[in-house]
Amino acid sequence: MSITTPLSPTLDAVTPNAVRAPRRFDTHNARAVGHLLAQQDTGRSGQLVLDGSDVVFADRDAVGMLVATGLGRADGLRIEHPSLALQITLELLGHELAPMERAA
Amino acid sequence: MSYEQFDRWRHTALTTQPDVTVVIPAYNEQHRIVPTIASIAAHMAASGRTWELIVADDGSTDGTPVAVAALGWANLRVVTSGRNEGKGAAVRRGLGVANGRAVLFADADCSTPIDELDPMLERLEAGADIVIGSRMADGAETAHKSAARHLFSDALRLVVSATLRVGVRDTQCGFKLFDREVAHALADSLTIDGFSFDLEVLHLARRWGLTVAEHPVAWFDAPGSTVDPTRESIRFVRDIARIRWRGLTGVHPRSMPEGRVAAQPAGDLEPMRLAVVTPVPPSMTTLNEYGAHLVAALASKPEVGELIVLHDDLPAGSDRPEREEQVRPVAAWRFGSWTNVVRIARALRRERPDAVLFNLQFATFGNGRVAAALGLLAPAVARWMGIPTVVLLHNLVDTVDLRQAGYARNGLLVRMYTLIGRSLTRVVLAADRVAVTIPAYVDILRDRYGASNVYLAPHGVFETANHDVSIPDGPRQILTFGKFGTYKRVDTVIEAYRLVLAAGFSDVELVIAGSDAATTPGYLESVERANDDLPGLRFTGYVDEDDVESVFRSASMVVFPYTTTTGSSGPLHQAGSYGRAAVLPAIGDLLELIRDEGFTAEEFDVDDSMSMAGAITRLLEDDGHRDQIAAQNAAAASALPLTDIVDWHLSHLAALSTTP
Numbered sequence: 001m002s003i004t005t006p007l008s009p010t011l012d013a014v015t016p017n018a019v020r021a022p023r024r025f026d027t028h029n030a031r032a033v034g035h036l037l038a039q040q041d042t043g044r045s046g047q048l049v050l051d052g053s054d055v056v057f058a059d060r061d062a063v064g065m066l067v068a069t070g071l072g073r074a075d076g077l078r079i080e081h082p083s084l085a086l087q088i089t090l091e092l093l094g095h096e097l098a099p100m101e102r103a104a
Numbered sequence: 105m106s107y108e109q110f111d112r113w114r115h116t117a118l119t120t121q122p123d124v125t126v127v128i129p130a131y132n133e134q135h136r137i138v139p140t141i142a143s144i145a146a147h148m149a150a151s152g153r154t155w156e157l158i159v160a161d162d163g164s165t166d167g168t169p170v171a172v173a174a175l176g177w178a179n180l181r182v183v184t185s186g187r188n189e190g191k192g193a194a195v196r197r198g199l200g201v202a203n204g205r206a207v208l209f210a211d212a213d214c215s216t217p218i219d220e221l222d223p224m225l226e227r228l229e230a231g232a233d234i235v236i237g238s239r240m241a242d243g244a245e246t247a248h249k250s251a252a253r254h255l256f257s258d259a260l261r262l263v264v265s266a267t268l269r270v271g272v273r274d275t276q277c278g279f280k281l282f283d284r285e286v287a288h289a290l291a292d293s294l295t296i297d298g299f300s301f302d303l304e305v306l307h308l309a310r311r312w313g314l315t316v317a318e319h320p321v322a323w324f325d326a327p328g329s330t331v332d333p334t335r336e337s338i339r340f341v342r343d344i345a346r347i348r349w350r351g352l353t354g355v356h357p358r359s360m361p362e363g364r365v366a367a368q369p370a371g372d373l374e375p376m377r378l379a380v381v382t383p384v385p386p387s388m389t390t391l392n393e394y395g396a397h398l399v400a401a402l403a404s405k406p407e408v409g410e411l412i413v414l415h416d417d418l419p420a421g422s423d424r425p426e427r428e429e430q431v432r433p434v435a436a437w438r439f440g441s442w443t444n445v446v447r448i449a450r451a452l453r454r455e456r457p458d459a460v461l462f463n464l465q466f467a468t469f470g471n472g473r474v475a476a477a478l479g480l481l482a483p484a485v486a487r488w489m490g491i492p493t494v495v496l497l498h499n500l501v502d503t504v505d506l507r508q509a510g511y512a513r514n515g516l517l518v519r520m521y522t523l524i525g526r527s528l529t530r531v532v533l534a535a536d537r538v539a540v541t542i543p544a545y546v547d548i549l550r551d552r553y554g555a556s557n558v559y560l561a562p563h564g565v566f567e568t569a570n571h572d573v574s575i576p577d578g579p580r581q582i583l584t585f586g587k588f589g590t591y592k593r594v595d596t597v598i599e600a601y602r603l604v605l606a607a608g609f610s611d612v613e614l615v616i617a618g619s620d621a622a623t624t625p626g627y628l629e630s631v632e633r634a635n636d637d638l639p640g641l642r643f644t645g646y647v648d649e650d651d652v653e654s655v656f657r658s659a660s661m662v663v664f665p666y667t668t669t670t671g672s673s674g675p676l677h678q679a680g681s682y683g684r685a686a687v688l689p690a691i692g693d694l695l696e697l698i699r700d701e702g703f704t705a706e707e708f709d710v711d712d713s714m715s716m717a718g719a720i721t722r723l724l725e726d727d728g729h730r731d732q733i734a735a736q737n738a739a740a741a742s743a744l745p746l747t748d749i750v751d752w753h754l755s756h757l758a759a760l761s762t763t764p
Contacts, residue, residue, distance in 0.1 A: 024217065024324055028247075057143040057214050059326070060135060084106045085146035092138050092175070 018049040018080055025086075027061035034065045037077070053081035058089045067095060110149035114177040122179075123153040124225070125204030125284075126218075129194035131162040133212040134171050136326065140214035141172070147218040156181070160198030161702070163188035169702055173739040181748065182739070184702040192294060192301025199282070200291030201752065207287035211278030213326035220321045224281045233286045233314035234305075236272060237279030243320035244274075271310055272318050275302050279321060286314060288755075289360045292559075295350060300343035307347050312360040375409025376754075376761060378402065379455055379491075381436070381448060381482065382463035384415045385649065388622065389439050390587065391498060393649065394674060395463050397566040398496075401750040402461075403431045407758060412455050414448060437479070440470040444479040452486055459492040459757040462535070465499045466525065471623050473521075477528055484534035492760030493535040494753060496561065500540070501525025502548050503692075505591070505668035529553060536760050539753060561753060564746035565677040573683040573734035575660045578611075579640065582720060583659035583684075585617045585647070585675045589624025597665040598635055599713035604720055605639070612724065613640035617647050617655050656682035661723050661730060663687040666694065667711050676703065680741030685733040687719045702740030704733050 019036045022029050037048050048069060070076020079086070126144055130137055141157065148155045157177070161169040161184035173182045183197050195209050206228055208221055216237050224235040239246050276299070282290065289312075296304045309316050350356045380402065382395030395415070403411050414436035436451035437444040452460060462483050469479020487493040502525075506518050532538060533553060539561035540546055549555040582601065586592045594616050601614040620627045632643050647655050656662070662679040666689050673694065679686045686705035688694060698705060706723055709715040723730040 026324070026326065028324075056147065056217055056219065057139065059139045059214075063139075083146065084110065084150060085143045087107060088110060088146050089139050089142035092142050 018051040020051040020053075021055050021058075021062075021086070023054045023056050025055045025058040025062040027059055030059075030062040030065040033062070034069060037069055048077045050077060050079050051081055052079045052086040053083055055083045055086040058086050060093065063089060063093050063095065066090075106146070106150045109152075110145055113149060113155075113179060114145070114175075117178040118154055118156060120154065122156045122204040123206065124148070124155040124221070125158060125202035125207045126155060127158045127160055127195065127198030127202060127207060127209045128212050129160045129162060129191050129198065129209065130164060130168050130172070130212045131188060131191070131194070132164045132166045132168060134164070134166045134168045136214075137168060137172065137212045140210075140212055141175075143214050144210070144218045147221070151222070155179070156203060158183060158198045158202060160184070160194040162191060162194035170736055170739040182702075184740070186698065186702045186740075190297035190301075191299050192304070193297040195301060196291050196294045199287040201748070202284065202287055203751070205284050207282045207284055209278070209280050209282075215324050215326050216277065216279035216321045217324075220279060220319070221281070224319050227317045227319060228281055228283060231315060232317040233283050234309055235281040235317045235319050236274070236306075237277040237321035237323075238272065238274040238318040239277055239321065239323045240273035241318045241320035245320075245322040247322075247324045272306060272316060274318070275306055277302075277321065277323065280305070286360070292361055293357055295356075296343050296346065298339045298343060300340045300347075303340075303344065304347050308356060308360075311356060311358065314360070376407055376458045376758065377410045377412070377455075378408050378757065379412040379414055379452065379457035379460040380463060381414045381460060383439070383468065384413060384433070387416050387418050387439070388619070389416055389468065390622070391463055391465060391468060393566075394498075394563075396649070397746055398463055398750070399431060401564075401747045402754070404747060405750065405754060407754050412457055414451050414455075414460075437469070440472060440475050442475050442478055444469050444475070445481045445485055448479075448482045449485050449489065452489060452491055457491060458761040459494070460486050461753060461757060462486075462493070462495040464495055464497055464532070466501060466504075466528065473524070477524065480528050480531055484531055487535055492757065494537045494539060494757055494760070495532055495535045496539045496541075496753065497532060497545075498541060498563075500545050500548055501529060502552065503545070526553075533557065537756050539756070559752075559756065561749050563674070563677055564749035565681045565741040566674075566746055573685075573731045573738065576658055579613045580611055580660040580724065581613045581615050581658055582661055582663055583615045583617060583655065584663045584665055585655070585678070586664075587618055587621045588616070589621040589627035591668045592621070592664075592666055594628070594631055594665055596711055596713045596716060597663050598631070598638065598641065600663075600716035600720060601641070602638065603713060603717035604724070607717070607721060609721070609724055613642060614638075615642050615644060615655070615659065617644040619646040652678065653682060656684055659684055661685045661687055661706075661720065663716065663720065664689065664694075665716070666691065677741060680737035683734050683738040685723055685730045686737060687716065687723065689716075702736070704736045704740075706733065 019033060019040060021033055025033065037050065040048050050066070066077060126148070128137065128140065137159070144157065156179045159169070159172045159180070159182045161182055163184070163186055169182045169184050172180070181201070183201055198209065199207055206225055210216065210218065220237060224237070227235045238244055280302070290305055290308060293308060294301055294304050306316065380399060382398060383389035383392040384395045384399060385392050399411065399413055402408050409430065411431045413431060413433045415433055417435050417438045434451060434455070437447045441447070464480070466480070467476050470476045483493050483495045501522060506521050507513065530553060533549065533555050537557045537559060538549065538555065539559050540549065541561065541563045546558050546560050549558045584594060584597050588594050598614065604612060616628070628643060635641055644655065656678055662675065662684050664673065664676065664686065668691060676686060676688070676698070680703055686703070688698065688705040688707055689710040690707045691710055695707070706719040708719040723733070
């Protein structure tokens with residue numbers, strides 16, 4: 001049986017240069033997302049960008065990867081358009097999004 | 105907008121019947137369940153549906169229920185037996201207390217995305233009784249399923265198709281949606297505790313002629329499963345045989361049990377005129393405080409239009425219970441009277457309630473054997489009068505040590521009273537339904553008495569749980585609380601306290617809070633006189649309801665110097681409510697109660713002051729250990745508020761009062 005639900009991270013077409021997190025963001029693809037983020041051209045800001053708008057489920061491994069990548073650091077990782085599921089998951093696991101990110 | 109909806113949902117308890125209940129069974133899921141809850145909460149907030157979440161813990165040892173309860177969400181409940189009984193038992197427990205019009209059970213690993221719920225709800229609304237997620241239906245998607253798992257599930261599917269007709273291709277997907285009435289009927293009828301409960305669900309659905317729809321779902325294997333495939337395969341085959349046998353022998357009802365009227369929207373029901381037979385303060389009769397909280401909880405429910413409290417005559421000069429808008433106290437019986445059955449029957453004939461709930465234990469109607477026994481005829485008489493009758497029975501003679509409890513002094517009397525007690529139990533079982541507070545009691549009544557009208561209704565806690573386990577500055581108070589003199593004796597705790605002082609603990613006090621048991625007047629006074637030299641020993645006397653919280657919150661731990669039990673322990677639930685560690689005797693059904701309801705304690709050998717002192721010392725020496733016990737008890741207490749337990753009674757009462 002084939003799978004049609006997007007499971008792999010992609011470079012985002014909406015947010016330029018952002019890595020778009022998969023809909024189900026879990027242990028199976030967290031490393032791939034991390035790998036894409038590591039290759040991202042951060043430009044002058046030095047900040048990595050993840051588009052989280054698709055995420056309907058993020059497990060601890062995915063969140064752990066984001067934290068290790070630099071979530072919350074000024075020049076670390078910024079999450080654009082976090083989905084509600086991603087917001088709540090990060091909050092419940094003790095990682096507050098910056099107000100600007102939540103507002104987005 | 106959705107975040108605000110989520111935020112409002114988690115902080116504001118629903119006041120109407122929810123559209124959906126999501127039940128997540130969980131065993132050692134601390135690692136996986138929080139992201140699953142987040143995903144579900146996000147989806148439900150965006151859906152605009154009203155919903156509640158129930159985590160049905162299966163005796164986790166990794167702190168899952170504590171972690172979930174610690175979220176503190178208004179519409180989240182943790183139900184637990186404290187024992188690892190199996191996924192089927194946990195799901196059954198969750199389904200049984202679900203309030204939603206539709207009830208979804210979903211695995212804790214979120215292997216099926218929650219957005220599959222929406223099309224399944226549409227099929228339920230279109231007339232299906234059950235909609236099951238299927239990985240085998242056309243259009244389903246699976247990902248990351250290992251070869252071993254494929255082999256395992258294919259083999260089981262072959263076994264099922266050859267041995268049990270269930271009419272669906274995927275029996276085991278952990279994503280199933282039920283109409284609420286069906287969910288409750290299943291909760292009452294399922295018997296398989298393990299993973300093969302899904303088969304029993306489908307077997308019963310077919311037997312009852314229900315419409316089962318298969319809905320193709322996406323399914324993602326999530327690592328971290330706690331299932332042992334080999335063990336479960338063996339159980340699976342064994343359970344298929346059991347299911348077939350139970351179908352043949354009539355253990356499984358031939359048609360879906362009816363009568364869970366609460367399955368209808370609460371707003372569609374006429375409010376009940378309900379009578380409650382119970383002692384209430386200022387009466388000093390045992391269960392008086394429980395009775396007061398029971399009345400308050402019942403009165404808060406929209407299903408109850410009028411509550412007639414048939415209480416005992418109160419001491420001369422004491423304040424009468426106040427009449428409130430829908431609560432009408434009526435003095436209807438007298439503690440110790442031989443004619444209570446007549447008095448109660450008269451009151452019921454006069455009031456003609458829609459149903460009556462008796463809040464009883466064996467000595468409710470008197471200390472004298474005759475008065476106590478005759479009073480216990482009242483539920484049977486009420487039923488004979490045509491009034492739907494439920495008894496909440498707090499103890500069983502089968503589990504009481506009659507000698508320790510002061511009811512009999514020699515072996516002959518013990519045998520005689522046991523025989524009489526069992527006969528009275530049969531009399532009580534003549535009520536329409538009997539609720540008991542401990543699972544072991546359900547087993548006893550079903551196995552020894554052949555009763556089929558018994559249901560479990562845990563004791564419940566009165567107060568809003570306080571998760572703050574910190575203790576006040578100053579001397580650490582060791583508290584014991586209750587009515588003393590029979591099977592609750594303070595001599596041992598005083599001796600243990602002396603040993604604690606002798607061990608060098610100088611910053612401690614012993615607080616004995618409560619009064620004499622009705623049969624042992626003067627007991628505490630004599631103990632106080634005999635120990636007036638003991639530093640730090642304090643007797644509070646009877647603790648007024650308004651002062652209970654401060655008494656518990658002032659303590660560092662609560663000690664239970666019981667030599668036997670006669671049922672659930674109110675003070676244990678209060679200790680949990682106020683975030684206090686417990687020190688308990690290793691008595692079988694008391695420990696069972698603790699585990700069943702998620703509580704824990706430092707244990708000591710019964711009536712052994714040295715052992716008790718050791719247990720107290722362990723908590724005095726290790727604040728972290730004490731706080732851990734207190735936190736678990738607070739979490740257990742928050743999972744079982746009496747207001748929720750009362751819903752369970754009301755669903756039974758409503759079912760009885762509307763059944764012709």
